[in-house]
Amino acid sequence: IALVSLVIASFLWNCLSLYSNYQAAKQLGVPIVISPFDFYQPFWQLTHKALLPLFRRLPKPLNTFTRFSYFGWQFDDKNAAYEEFGPAFVLVTPGMTEFVVSDPGATKELLATHHSYCKPPSIQIVSLYGQNLVTVEKDDWVRHRKLTAPHFSERVSRFVWDESIEQTRGMLRKVFGTVNSISDTLVEDCKIIALHVIMGAGLGASHDFDRGAKGIQKGHTMGLGESVFTTLENITIILVSSSAFSLLKLPIFPKSLRKVGAAAQEYRSYLDELIETEKNRSSDDLNRPNLLSAMVRGNDNSQGEKASRYRLSIDEIRGNLFAFSFAGHDTTANVLVYTFALLAVHPEWQDWIGEEVDEIGNQYPDGLIEYEKIYPRLKRCMATMYETLRIYGPVTWIPRATTAHRSLTFSEPLKVSGEQSTTLPPGMLLNINVYEPHTRPSHWGQDSYAFRPSRFVLTPTETKPNGWIVEGDKNNDGTEKIMHPPSGVFNPWSMGPRICVGIKFSQVEFVAVLF
Structure with a gap:
């Protein structure tokens, strides 16, 4: 009753x-x-x-x-x-x-x-793993933004460019080393690229594509790479379990869940050790081009009575490192996977991108692929990222x-x-x-569901659509330029003051892989 x-x-x-x-x-x-x-x-x-x-x-x-x-x-x-x-x-x-x-x-x-x-x-x-730029509000958000956004600098972008190219070369060596140069591990390979770039540019831990971060450090039960990958691959389970994720290690849970719980705990331990190592690094090895080093050095440079206003606690550094990994791993990997699939289905756009890659690449026969000289010129590669994000973006809504x-x-x-x-x-x-305006015919034309990267490129002979904004130098110098639709129509990285701080990071990574 x-x-x-x-x-x-x-x-x-x-x-x-x-x-x-x-x-x-x-x-x-x-x-x-x-x-x-x-x-x-x-x-x-x-x-x-x-x-x-x-x-x-x-x-x-x-x-x-x-x-x-x-x-x-x-x-x-x-x-x-x-x-x-x-x-x-x-x-x-x-x-x-x-x-x-x-x-x-x-x-x-x-x-x-x-x-x-x-x-x-x-x-x-x-x-x-700690409060971070994603979770804080008001004055705390201002503090986190001031102490994290500047670290997504050109030094970091240059490292992301070099690391992405190296990881992509590793993936290609693996593919061309298979029978008939055929691979059925595209999704896994793109996740490895994204993971290794995040680990290198975020944590200062670079690894080869094929071997990865498999070494198990003293006092740990799994390697750094495995702990990060397992955590991010099972992020929904971990977030739902919240701070009780360590309970997943109990024998009452299946082996797969116990591994997830162990990975989340190992990832936290590795972050703490990396932060402590960075704090104790010698003066001869400071200012390395990664986010961890930048945040720790930023704390070291904050002194005086009001220093707490310009510092991040250890928990907050750990929290931001996790948030950057969480936000940038699966999203970038998914965009790469969808792009490769779309290009396979639409070979005409492979040729279109190839024209740009060949024209620019042939100017550097020595194979020296410098970020500052090449990245700004790859308009078609960038447009391809925009077009994939428009119709297959990983973020469909903003709360x-x-x-x-x-x-x-x-x-x-x-x-x-x-x-x-x-x-x-x-x-x-x-x-x-986010997704509905990305595909509304009144914004994009009757082919709004079609994959057409050229819609983001303004050629020297074209006139930009009404309301669209040309990126960078607007002079007609005979080169193609990236253009954007009216504000509020295309928001894959959000917009306004809380726009994703890693926008340039993700763009450089994608363009480097495609190039």
Whole structure:
């Protein structure tokens, strides 16, 4: 009886909460989608893959919520939500209420400041190894930004360029060493490249492509490379387990989970040891071109009474190293994999890129591939990265939350109210749909789903589309130039003050691999 009463009480409470959230959502003046489940709750996280196929059998509109109840729905939904609901709609559940935005103007406003709209509380799962640039807000964010962003310098970019080329050569040696020069390990190989570049430029630990970081240091049960790779490959499990990831090592868990728990703990230990080693490094070996060295040296140079305002704690250095690895490993690897697959399917774009690579490469017959001389000229390689990010980008949405009542303005009228603005209450979760504007025909033309890297390149004989912005020198000097669509339309690295600090890092790595 007690159990039945508990179930009934829970059901009634959820119904009451859903009704209350629905009434509040009606004030927003946008279409409403009702879901009986809060996607962020553990129950739905554990069961949604099994339950979604069942709920999709329901008639419309009862099954509408299933389109928006899992991570990555933006990619699958394409432009359907915008066509049906306009620039915004609200997803109402018994728990959270999520305001979904697919509008360039509103996106610019939401991302223009780090004070008006903050990261949601759920982002704290990324503070697993310490607070970092991704998780902190307000004054702490300003401090972290000032102490981390400058370290993504040209010295680091030059190292990323050289390391990426060396890793790619290693991959090619492996491929051409196989029977018929055929390989079926593209995904794994791209992940190894991304991992080794992150380890080299982030931690100062460089390794050959084929041998990797397999050596096990004293006091450890696995090598640095294996611990980093296993942690990042199982990041969802580790983030969900949070600070209790060490419990995964208990014998009650399967061997695979025990390895994940051990890897996460080993990775943390390695980071602590690397930080301590860097702190004690001799004066003859300082200022090495990696992020770890730069952050430690930045701390050493901060002195005086107000030094704490310009320093990162050991926990924060560790947290930022993890955040940079977490943000830059799988994302870059996935973009490389999709690019190689797209180029295999569309050989005409291989030829297009090859024209640029041959023209520039033939000017350096000695094989000396210098970052400063070559990277800025590889416009077609960069455009290929942009085009892959546009249609197969790893980031499909950006989370935010309101800190107070905020008026949000849109580029076009909202579907229900007919107004071009609405007032958001405090604590409202915001889902900025990155993918939808990336493929809207009104922004990109009728071939918006086609792979066409040249859309980002302005040739000397062409006129740029209305509203597009030419990158760098705008003089017609007879060379091709990169151009960008209007602000708010293309946001693979976000935008505004919280734009990804590793944007240049990822661009240099990608272009070096493709070159």
